[in-house]
Amino acid sequence: MKKSHGPAFRAAQLDLAKCPACRGRAVIKGVFHELACVQCNASGWVTAETGEALPLEVLVTQLSIRLQAAEQQIAQHNCFKPAGAEAQYNGNNRRGPGATNFTGD
Numbered sequence: 001m002k003k004s005h006g007p008a009f010r011a012a013q014l015d016l017a018k019c020p021a022c023r024g025r026a027v028i029k030g031v032f033h034e035l036a037c038v039q040c041n042a043s044g045w046v047t048a049e050t051g052e053a054l055p056l057e058v059l060v061t062q063l064s065i066r067l068q069a070a071e072q073q074i075a076q077h078n079c080f081k082p083a084g085a086e087a088q089y090n091g092n093n094r095r096g097p098g099a100t101n102f103t104g105d
Contacts, residue, residue, distance in 0.1 A: 013065050014058075015048035 018024030019040035026044040027034040036042035041053045045063070054062065082090060089103055 011061050011065060013069075014054075014062055016045045016054075016062060016066075017048040017051070019044050019046050019053075020051065 019026075019037060021039040022028050022037035022044060024044040026037055026040065026042045028037050029035075037044070039053060040046050041056060041059065043054070043059055043063075045059065046053055081087070092100070094100070
């Protein structure tokens with residue numbers, strides 16, 4: 001293990017797992033109403049290795065890291081641009097009435 005002084009330069013992504021008590025729902029069914037899960041601090045997430053609840057400061061950071069990664073992955077999937085005949089069919093060729101798209105169908 002490498003010696004270091006002070007906090008890390010980057011926050012490391014921890015392995016998270018769904019809480020076994022509430023199954024990731026953050027609430028437990030009570031007799032009359034739902035109660036906040038005590039095992040996971042009502043977050044639905046615990047550490048994968050130990051199964052313990054994360055402190056709230058660490059939990060917020062870890063969820064933010066996961067959210068940013070998911071948003072980046074969604075943005076990569078949404079940047080699909082059609083090519084070839086599909087692009088020509090969907091694009092505006094200004095040959096229809098009122099300079100709208102004419103597809104010839």
